[in-house]
Amino acid sequence: MQQQAPAKSYYKFLWERFHRNPVSRWALRGLYLLIFFAVFVDFIANEKPIYCKIDGQHYFPVLKHYAVRLGWSQWESRFITEGWHKQPYQSVLFPPIPYSATFQDIYNRSAVGPFDHQKVKSWRWRHWLGTDMLGRDVAAGMVSGARVAVLVGIVAMSIATLLGLFFGSLAGFFGDSGYKLPFIRLLFLLFGAFAGFFYGFISRAFILEAAGKDGQLFFQLGISVCIIAAFIFVAYLLSRLFEKIAFFKKRIAFPFDLLVMRLIEIMRSIPTLLLLLAIVAIIRKPSILYIMAIIGLIRWTSIAQFLRAELLKIRQLEYIEAARALGFSDWRIIVNHALPNTITPVLITISFGVASSVLLEAFMSFLGIGVAAEEVTWGALLNNARQNFSAWWLAVFPGIAIFFTVVIFNLIGEGLTEAMEVRLD
DSSP: OOOOOOOOHHHHHHHHHHHSSSHHHHHHHHHHHHHHHHHHHHHOOOSSEEEEEEETEEEEEHHHHHHTTTTTTTOHHHHSSSOEEEESSSSEEESSSSSSSTBOOOGGGTTTTTTSSSOOOOOOGTTTTTOOOOBHHHHHHHHHHHHHHHHIIIIEEEEEEEEHHHHHHHIIITTTTTOEHHHHHHHHHHHHHHHHHIIIIIITHHHHHHHHHOOOOOHHHHHHHHHHHHHHHHHHHHHHHHHHHHHGGGGOOOHHHHHHHHHHHHHHOHHHHHHHHHHHHHHHHHOHHHHHHHHHHHSSHHHHHHHHHHHHHHHHHHHHHHHHHHHOOOHHIIIIIIITHHHHHHHHHHHHHHHHHHHHHHHHHTTTTTSOOOOOOOHHHHHHTTOOOHHHHHHHHHHHHHHHHHHHHHHHHHHHHHHHHHGGH
16 A cells, blocks of 8 residues: 655755746845855954964964953954065965955045056956945945845844834734723832833933933833843732732723734834934934844834734634633743744745845835944945935945845745745645
8 A cells, every 4th residue: 555645844845846936036045145244254354364374374264353342352463463465475365356345545545447547566356346435345245245135134123023013912912802901000110110111211211312322222222121021020920919909800802903903003104214313313323233123123014014914814813712721821821823824925025024124124225324434234225326416336235135135035025925825836
């Protein structure tokens, strides 16, 4: 008797359908290439050698650079006083691009083009994509911009996904009447949240403003969040004491869906660019990390809405009712049963969200807002093109990189959409 083949899992089936599309395959390969540049940027574009031998000693400067940044090691004085291109090497292996994104070639300043005459000692040191106004290598900036693009997409959308999953799960699974709690607990939690916000943010406004100037805003924001969490936790403990009294045991429904949807409408009613400019204006010391966090905090609404719509359909299905009948808690049902069956459609929203995040970061960098002057991004390279309209390479190459990155993520999102349309088969 012929043995029946085991049934394929849904995710394996989805992967096969996605990989069947040649456009999706090429988009995925483009994503792999982008990630490769982002991970190995220091080994691709760097003025430090990958390996060198000086006075009989072997060095790995690129690797040692990580140890120096972490405070685990220090550079020898001769590597600080003399540039890496001037060391007396016995043997050396430089990266394919022998310049980092921030290295300034004083002999090729004022935007030297890729086909112009360049003051270099050999073709090995040529700037193949030209330089910007400060003499920084455009090819190195392109590779460094890939890292920024990937980080912005991953970090920003990770924050947006966590917020979207949390608020979308509350709104979709519980609705307006699915979660009931004692009235006294709700009263205490609201008071604790208000008191925590007052002491965490309003009373610490001067500290937060000073932290924005000193570059310690994330640390101080973390302290503020911990203060709010502490007040809410204390309020919860106090409410549990009062709940032992029969008079305070009356339970009321908490309208999660109403509150989450109103919050989404408020977020959607404020123009994204205006909100970004308002938040960045508070931060005195610009950093790409702030841009990532801000984008993540304003991009969660689409994920929450999508997840809410999926959970509104799933929460009435038989397997959810069976889980309730077995006595599982609501949070266990959400995490173990509801979310795994809704996360795949959410991946489509995340994919398109990564593309929009990369485009938004490039736009902010192009305007020179929220990004430090020493940070090299694709948008910053485009911004340099405004200072010299004849330097076409400062606009063409970063523009192509932004275009292809956005197209890659959009094609991945479309590939996931087509793979999920099972009814087409």
